[in-house]
Amino acid sequence: xxxxxxxxxxxxxxxxxxxxxxxxxxxxxxxxxxxxxxxxxxxxxxxxxxxxxxxxxxxxxxxxxxxxxxxxxxxxxxxxxxxxxxxxxxxxxxxxxxxxxxxxxxxxxxxxxxxxxxxxxxxxxxxxxxxxxxxxxxxxxxxxxxxxxxxxxxxxxxxxxxxxxxxxxxxxxxxxxxxxxxxxxxxxxxxx
Amino acid sequence: xxxxxxxxxxxxxxxxxxxxxxxxxxxxxxxxxxxxxxxxxxxxxxxxxxxxxxxxxxxxxxxxxxxxxxxxxxxxxxxxxxxxxxxxxxxxxxxxxxxxxxxxxxxxxxxxxxxxxxxxxxxxxxxxxxxxxxxxxxxxxxxxxxxxxxxxxxxxxxxxxxxxxxxxxxxxxxxxxxxxxxxxxxxxxxxx
DNA sequence: GAAAATCTGTGACGAAAATCACAAAATGAA
DNA sequence: TTCATTTTGTGATTTTCGTCACAGATTTTC
Numbered sequence: 334x335x336x337x338x339x340x341x342x343x344x345x346x347x348x349x350x351x352x353x354x355x356x357x358x359x360x361x362x363x364x365x366x367x368x369x370x371x372x373x374x375x376x377x378x379x380x381x382x383x384x385x386x387x388x389x390x391x392x393x394x395x396x397x398x399x400x401x402x403x404x405x406x407x408x409x410x411x412x413x414x415x416x417x418x419x420x421x422x423x424x425x426x427x428x429x430x431x432x433x434x435x436x437x438x439x440x441x442x443x444x445x446x447x448x449x450x451x452x453x454x455x456x457x458x459x460x461x462x463x464x465x466x467x468x469x470x471x472x473x474x475x476x477x478x479x480x481x482x483x484x485x486x487x488x489x490x491x492x493x494x495x496x497x498x499x500x501x502x503x504x505x506x507x508x509x510x511x512x513x514x515x516x517x518x519x520x521x522x523x524x525x
Numbered sequence: 526x527x528x529x530x531x532x533x534x535x536x537x538x539x540x541x542x543x544x545x546x547x548x549x550x551x552x553x554x555x556x557x558x559x560x561x562x563x564x565x566x567x568x569x570x571x572x573x574x575x576x577x578x579x580x581x582x583x584x585x586x587x588x589x590x591x592x593x594x595x596x597x598x599x600x601x602x603x604x605x606x607x608x609x610x611x612x613x614x615x616x617x618x619x620x621x622x623x624x625x626x627x628x629x630x631x632x633x634x635x636x637x638x639x640x641x642x643x644x645x646x647x648x649x650x651x652x653x654x655x656x657x658x659x660x661x662x663x664x665x666x667x668x669x670x671x672x673x674x675x676x677x678x679x680x681x682x683x684x685x686x687x688x689x690x691x692x693x694x695x696x697x698x699x700x701x702x703x704x705x706x707x708x709x710x711x712x713x714x715x716x717x
Numbered sequence: 718g719a720a721a722a723t724c725t726g727t728g729a730c731g732a733a734a735a736t737c738a739c740a741a742a743a744t745g746a747a
Numbered sequence: 748t749t750c751a752t753t754t755t756g757t758g759a760t761t762t763t764c765g766t767c768a769c770a771g772a773t774t775t776t777c
Binding site for chain 2: 397399404406418419422451454455458459461462465466467469473475476477479480481509511512
């Protein structure tokens with residue numbers, strides 16, 4: 334009936350709001366399977382943003398080029414929705430890049446088709462709202478970590494709350510995510 | 526017909542999604558006018574979170590006590606929705622405080638009544654979703670500022686994108702918001 | 718499997734920011 | 748107004764972290 338990947342997607346959506354079979358079936362129609370090889374861009378700076386990606390397998394990074402350096406602002410693991418929200422909602426060109434950090438499988442959800450869904454039923458609005466609530470809570474927490482925690486505490490925070498990132502992501506990228514120099518993070522990890 | 530404050534509220538909502546007169550009228554029913562004197566708490570750490578506040582006049586700060594120090598994580602000015610989202614959505618006790626930094630007028634929007642509205646019409650869901658999109662974009666930006674910008678650049682960011690905060694909020698509180706020592710921010714402001 | 722590219726570890730060093738300390742200024746309360 | 752409290756400015760000192768440099772390790776590419 335449903336493929337393996339479709340079941341994973343549904344389980345993920347269920348965490349936010351349970352769709353009926355019919356609603357989920359319509360939802361699947363806006364999903365287009367796309368795979369990316371390592372280092373391929375899902376969204377490139379300067380380009381228009383056509384939607385978001387549900388990560389099935391692999392890893393996706395969000396970064397911005399600042400003084401020629403790739404500053405990572407977020408990471409998306411399987412079961413998460415990789416996005417660059419600002420350009421998506423304002424319909425402007427993105428200043429950031431979404432890049433596959435490993436070979437990655439995804440469903441692409443087209444922006445306009447998502448908007449159509451929103452008009453179709455309050456169920457999709459609710460799903461979107463709850464997903465956003467979840468994303469915002471996470472982003473609040475990240476800001477807090479950066480505002481108040483010392484380098485070592487930031488690392489401990491990752492260990493405790495986002496341990497999967499430690500294995501999946503090169504330390505170099507994690508450093509920019511945590512607002513630290515690569516060497517500092519390396520030394521923190523070295524002791525103990 | 527509508528009071529001054531109700532018109533301000535409506536104009537604010539319109540920025541996200543336009544409600545019909547009837548919808549807005551129902552919306553007003555969940556709004557309860559509340560005023561706070563300076564230093565009064567809208568939400569206290571340890572307490573249950575009963576909703577969000579639309580700021581009519583004054584200033585509201587969101588802070589968390591860390592090692593006995595008040596670390597400010599956000600500020601809300603007139604026309605904004607003061608909130609502590611995590612405890613609101615998870616229905617848990619708040620670890621943070623919402624406090625009036627000046628004499629403040631607000632509408633309190635009761636959590637359960639908001640949930641009822643969501644069930645009533647997709648229009649409210651859409652409003653909530655769009656408001657959340659806006660909040661998330663702002664929070665993404667703040668994280669970026671904290672991840673990538675040096676102290677002086679953080680101050681310039683405030684000057685450029687949130688200049689009202691510079692006047693409305695004591696420098697001491699802004700320092701924690703920007704992840705800096707109070708003295709550092711004072712010196713940045715001193716030169717030039 | 719060899720070469721290239723990327724990523725990590727580690728020392729030395731310096732710059733930047735945190736901390737400490739205290740005085741001055743501004744604000745608020747009685 | 749006066750006193751108390753809060754907020755801000757500024758110097759001296761210490762600490763932390765970023766920067767630079769380079770070697771070793773790991774991963775990718777062909």
